[in-house]
Amino acid sequence: MESSEELIEAFLAHKELVQGRTPGTIRAYGLRLRRLAAFLAARGIPFTAATLEDLQAFAGVHLHQLGVTPRSRGVSVAAIREFYRFLHGRRLVGANPATHLEPPRVGTSLPYAMGRAHVEALFQTCDLGTFLGVRDAAIIAMLAGCGFRVSGLVSLNEESLEVEVERDGREIIFARVLEKGKHERIVPVPASAWLLLRAYLGHPELDRIDRTLPSGRRVLFVSTRNRSVPEHDYYGEARRLRTGAVREMLVKRGEEAGIPREYLHPHAMRHLFGVELAEGDVDLDLRAALLGHRRSDTTRLYDRMSRRRLRDAVLKAGPLASIRTPVDGLVEELRRRHTESLAR
Known part of the structure; x- marks a missing residue:
């Protein structure tokens, strides 16, 4: 036995x-x-x-x-x-004693959704003159702008980002993310989030960190200290930022910004993403695809849905479409230059 x-x-x-x-x-x-x-x-x-x-x-x-x-x-x-x-x-028990075991009846509580003003306040705590400030601003932008679960965010490698060039020459960025149960989805990255990511990826301090995995891929979001890992082993996968570190960062910056504690967790930003899509009248199937909700009638949704529709939904109704970020001025300048180049 x-x-x-x-x-x-x-x-x-x-x-x-x-x-x-x-x-x-x-x-x-x-x-x-x-x-x-x-x-x-x-x-x-x-x-x-x-x-x-x-x-x-x-x-x-x-x-x-x-x-x-x-x-x-x-x-x-x-x-x-x-x-x-x-x-x-496995025939280790005769009759199943748990067949009629009932769970407690509980109500369904509404989740806390972080407000747009909260996200703007978080951005204001990020000093873009420092490596951690740039990294954290990029993380906040990706959580709010892409609706990632925190597990999906930290699982990203640099190679998870895909750049597509449209006919008019514009770059459109997509992130390929693995989340619950290893389910993969593709999410458009808003322009402001992409600029913050580029600032992070181009930071000289990141160049000094060995984040290369055995496959040759590179961890996207790195930690700068992890006392549980010996210094000589602190490279590659060991450099990947942990979910707990993201939560701690949001709590620290949120308390600095005066945001109530109940809003200071990554899922509150995911709820904001979902609420903004719903209020923007984004199609239900598009919302399910962008949020990674696996339903029986949308399991093969990506096989039928173009990336362009996903991108347009995020540009139209995603939170970063109406939130002031540290790089909004640069985004508008790039759009202006692009429009002028097409008119020539």
Whole structure:
């Protein structure tokens, strides 16, 4: 008979390798199942002998006494149900005890969407005379202007950026990003975000950082210090900025700008992106594509949708279309020069 830990590890491996679940989901499920294992072990009950009443006692009273919120208890119930479905499929349990395990009923809370004034205030805290100021301004522009999840933002390599030249000579930039479950999407990069990226990529301090991966690709957003990595190993992938560092940067700059704490997380900027697209009357399928929402009727949307439509949607209704950025003057000057060159 396999131990509780061996059963958990087998289940998590199945979720990751067979079903392709994200690392975050794997960690969340592992944490909750090990908590269940400890609860059952204290009562002398192995996983394979647990009853519905045992599982209800854990997911209800026990987690409530630990201070776990109803919404988080719902995640525990989901993990337990999938775990016992896995055990039942391997014939390690007879009847599935979790079949009728119900999650707590909770309301759907509306997410906080960062306001345009908040984003402008964040930009104002970035000193473009410093490397970190330029890097952070580029990160803020990409989060607000492209609607990235923070995991997708930090996963970008320099080669994820693609430049297309239109018939009139204008450069259009797209970012190819991998996010939840390794799903890829293509997002247009607004002009102001691209100028900040160019300033960041052209900064001499970035040239002194070894960010090259074994594949030859280069990490896009780098960290400047990571005490958990020895100095001699601090290159390549180890230089990639972590999601926690992005969150910390937003909190630090947001507090400096006087922005309420509930708005200081990357997803609040993603919500802003979604709200602006909705208020700009952008087509639902276009919004789903730009935000990376995988729905059954839009799974193959990119096969039918032109990049031009995606770009036009972002230029028309994306947050950076109406937010003052540190490079707006330069964007307008470049557009003026381009228009004059076409008129000659």
